[in-house]
Amino acid sequence: MSSGGFDALLLLSFGGPEKPSDVRPFLENVTRGRNVPSARLDEVEQHYLHFGGVSPINKLNRQIIAAVQKELAAAGLDLPVYFGNRNWHPLAEDTVEEMADAGVDRALVFPTSAWGGYSGCRQYHEDIARARASVAENGNEARNAPELVKLRHYYDHPLLVDAFADAIRRARDELPPPLRSGARLVFTAHSIPVAADESAGVPSEGGHLYSRQVREAARLCAEASGVDDYDVVWQSRSGPAHIPWLEPDICDHLESLSEAGEKAVIVCPVGFVSDHLEVVWDLDTEAKEKAAELGMGFARAATPGTDPRFAKLVVELVREAIGLAVPRRLGAEPSRGTAVNGSPCLPGCCQVRRRVSATQA
């Protein structure tokens, strides 16, 4: 039971609540040690409760896993696929323990974030290290934590770009015919603190790896969908108001576009792999309402997770890692993120200087 020296694949994701009573403990896991005001948590709790306390993310990840299992089998790769999360069940710690029990010695890790940066990359390395350490702490002597090799950033993979480009075309066709050709294309990704973006990537390369990759992905998706003028904006900021985050926010941007006379938008959530809460609340609910208020046409491009090309992309990254495929990349920004057992990609890569709060000091 081994393919190219690996005996399993772990899909590592963010996790989300699956019932109302999960919501608060989930949010506490996400924001532990972070500077997120409790008023923001109350607000986000309501967003989850609006959907019955269920985030779509786990179900969507299970669908991705089912599609990946089929693609792996079709490629002749004998790799069972495991599912683990940073913030909610199934937690990475428990899954890696299960992998150890099943005798997995060496596994590849596919992260559901395509990006560099602390939240999108380095924190997944930390999850890997924490999960392995927990097996070592709980384990009997005979059982070792598997070696875990994380796959690279795929923000510029042609299969991802093609999936988004088709989604943009389909979204344009959803608008009323008179609005289609003039609709403004707006890409959006999760905002992060400006300081986190500055320290994303290796310092010697000037940082900003996250926003550079987002802008590059937007450029590639726009080009592939035949659009030469578009915007890149941000969404879902949290944290105290006095700390700067990447801007403009999508809703503020809709106002600017309306003032400039734009009549319709196509919003492409390029920063997200699937329709999780930031997409169904912040875009499909809030931004959509804002567009309606402004009298603008609004269409949201689909996320790529459920596109058959996404499972093919996962398998191509696996084949790349075991030397069966050459890397396919369209972008000019680096693609990093590969490392063993949760060590950072490079020294100082995506290192966030976190402010110690009064209670911790």
Ligand SMILES: CC1=C(CCC(=O)O)c2cc3nc(cc4[nH]c(cc5[nH]c(cc1n2)c(C)c5CCC(=O)O)c(CCC(=O)O)c4C)C(CCC(=O)O)=C3C
């Ligand atoms: C870059 C990035 C990605 C993309 C890369 C990736 O995919 O990993 C991402 C994904 C996600 N973020 C998610 C949910 C949340 N993110 C939060 C808070 C934060 N996100 C941040 C960044 C990112 N987040 C940051 C800098 C914070 C501030 C606190 C901190 O420094 O960590 C909070 C706390 C409340 C709030 O403030 O909103 C929640 C609930 C979900 C699950 C959604 C669902 O349940 O369907 C997903 C996929």
Ligand SMILES: [Fe+2]
């Ligand atoms: Fe987030």
